[in-house]
Every structure is written in structure tokens, then in C-alpha cells.
Amino acid sequence: MQDSLFFKIALKIFRRLKARVRPLHLRRRASSAPIFMKPLFEDGICILPWHYVFNKDPEDCRLYLLMKREAEALSTDLSIGPKSKYLSNKYSPGEAITDLGLLSFVHTPEIAFLLFKYFGGNSIMLSADYWKSRYAGECRTGSQNWHTDPEDPLMLKIFVYFADVDESNGATEFIKKTQVGGDCCIRPWHSKRLTGYYLNQELENCKLSHLRDHVISANGREGDIVLINTTDLHRGGFGNRDRCMANYTFVSPHCQFEPRWMKIDSVGSESI
Ligand SMILES: O=C(O)CCC(=O)C(=O)O
Ligand SMILES: [Fe+2]
Numbered sequence: 001m002q003d004s005l006f007f008k009i010a011l012k013i014f015r016r017l018k019a020r021v022r023p024l025h026l027r028r029r030a031s032s033a034p035i036f037m038k039p040l041f042e043d044g045i046c047i048l049p050w051h052y053v054f055n056k057d058p059e060d061c062r063l064y065l066l067m068k069r070e071a072e073a074l075s076t077d078l079s080i081g082p083k084s085k086y087l088s089n090k091y092s093p094g095e096a097i098t099d100l101g102l103l104s105f106v107h108t109p110e111i112a113f114l115l116f117k118y119f120g121g122n123s124i125m126l127s128a129d130y131w132k133s134r135y136a137g138e139c140r141t142g143s144q145n146w147h148t149d150p151e152d153p154l155m156l157k158i159f160v161y162f163a164d165v166d167e168s169n170g171a172t173e174f175i176k177k178t179q180v181g182g183d184c185c186i187r188p189w190h191s192k193r194l195t196g197y198y199l200n201q202e203l204e205n206c207k208l209s210h211l212r213d214h215v216i217s218a219n220g221r222e223g224d225i226v227l228i229n230t231t232d233l234h235r236g237g238f239g240n241r242d243r244c245m246a247n248y249t250f251v252s253p254h255c256q257f258e259p260r261w262m263k264i265d266s267v268g269s270e271s272i
Contacts, residue, residue, distance in 0.1 A: 044179035050223030058223030066101035145198035152251035170237030179232035
């Protein structure tokens with residue numbers, strides 16, 4: 001009895017450790033990806049103009065125009081949650097995604113190709129949404145503080161900008177090369193440490209002081225497609241004008257987080 005309990009605990013610890021040190025095949029993935037993705041592997045970010053990806057200017061592209069219309073229809077009511085003070089998004093957890101443009105974008109051959117190359121195989125979409133961020137007042141709130149995203153050590157966010165974005169409307173800031181596998185990664189393990197919570201001022205001062213000149217703003221033009229490895233240190237900007245964009249999260253098939261639109265107990269909750 002005691003032996004089997006011991007075995008179960010040992011197995012659990014072993015699985016956790018394995019998840020933390022699981023190989024991410026960074027070199028193999030980087031060497032088989034197209035050259036324009038090099039900054040994504042090295043620095044954790046790469047920004048591609050719409051035209052570069054889809055071979056059409058955004059204003060001549062039905063998909064882009066549809067997405068922009070959908071995004072601009074987003075109400076600016078503050079939503080619930082930690083991001084609420086500076087962000088409104090369209091979908092709540094457990095809610096079906098119904099925007100045709102938002103869904104079609106991910107299923108285009110071009111985006112499927114980028115994802116396949118980045119992940120070195122298949123990936124899973126964990127969330128898709130439209131975001132409007134706005135002037136947040138005196139102090140930073142929620143994701144406007146430095147953090148790394150916790151979902152998976154192998155993950156990618158895609159932003160699509162529906163207007164030019166710079167510091168004045170809160171471009172995301174990130175610290176180059178701090179992503180998992182990057183030259184300046186400050187997470188000792190793939191998961192947990194420094195993920196899922198915000199750095200306090202003290203930690204910020206001592207951990208980040210030597211990385212000041214690695215801080216970059218994800219500035220871009222309307223239609224730009226931002227690929228960002230948010231296992232890096234990043235934070236929402238602090239602008240005083242609205243920013244409107246699509247925000248997607250992709251993870252590897254090993255990820256244990258449930259999709260944002262999944263409803264717990266929505267299927268089979270009737271007893272038989
Ligand atoms: O740019 C922002 O507002 C924050 C983005 C962010 O933290 C994320 O998408 O994970
Ligand atoms: Fe984040």
C-alpha cells in the first residue's frame with residue numbers, strides 16, 4: 001500500500017520534471033524555418049506586413065477588411081478580469097467564437113504555413129479574440145506589468161493590427177532574447193518560474209537592469225502581423241490612445257491548458 005503510494009508520488013514528480021525539461025528542438029525548428037523567421041527564433045519577435053504574407057495590400061484584401069470590421073464593432077465596455085482596466089475583449093471564457101474573419105485568418109494556407117514552420121509540426125489554438133486597449137490612467141495594471149505567459153514553453157502569439165501602433169497607443173513592449181531557449185532567458189525552468197504572475201518593482205529592478213537596452217516596442221503599421229514568443233518578458237504598453245488588434249494564442253500539442261472557449265461540464269452534464 002505504502003509502496004504504491006510512494007510509486008504514484010514518484011511518478012507524478014517525474015512527469016512534472018519531464019514536462020519542465022522537455023526538449024523544444026529549437027535548433028532543428030530554427031534551421032528548417034524560412035529565413036524571415038530568424039528574428040522570431042533569435043529575439044522572440046518578428047513583424048510581417050500583411051502584403052508580405054498574403055501578397056495583397058490589406059485595403060484590397062477581403063479577409064483583412066472583414067476582420068477590421070469585426071474588430072471595430074467591439075464595444076469598448078470594460079470586460080471582467082485582471083486586464084479589465086485597460087482592455088476590452090470580445091469573448092468570455094466558455095463562449096463560442098463566431099467571427100468569420102477571426103476564424104478564417106487562422107485557416108488560411110499562409111498562416112497555417114507560418115505556424116507549422118514555427119512549431120516544427122502541428123500546434124493548437126488556445127484563444128482567438130479581438131482586443132481594444134485604451135488609456136489606463138495613472139499606473140500600470142495587469143498585463144501592463146512585466147510578465148511571461150504561462151501556457152506552454154513552446155508557444156506563439158499572433159497580433160494583427162487594425163491601425164498603426166506605437167508607444168502612443170500602447171504597443172506591447174518586450175525584452176529581446178528572454179524567451180525560453182533565448183540567450184537571455186531568465187526562467188530557470190521552462191514552466192512556472194516567473195510565469196503567470198507579474199514582476200514586482202524590486203524583482204524588476206534587480207532582474208532587468210542589465211537588459212535595459214534589449215527592451216523593444218512592437219511598433220507596426222496597419223495590417224502588420226506580429227509573431228511573438230510570449231515566453232519572453234513582455235508587457236502591454238501604456239499609451240493614451242486606443243489600440244485595436246486581433247490576438248491569437250497558439251501552443252504545442254503538449255500544453256495542458258484548456259482552450260479559452262471550452263465550457264467545463266458543457267457536454268454530458270445530464271446524468272444518465
Ligand atoms: O500588449 C498587451 O496589451 C499585452 C499583451 C500580452 O501580455 C499578451 O498577449 O500576452
Ligand atoms: Fe502576456
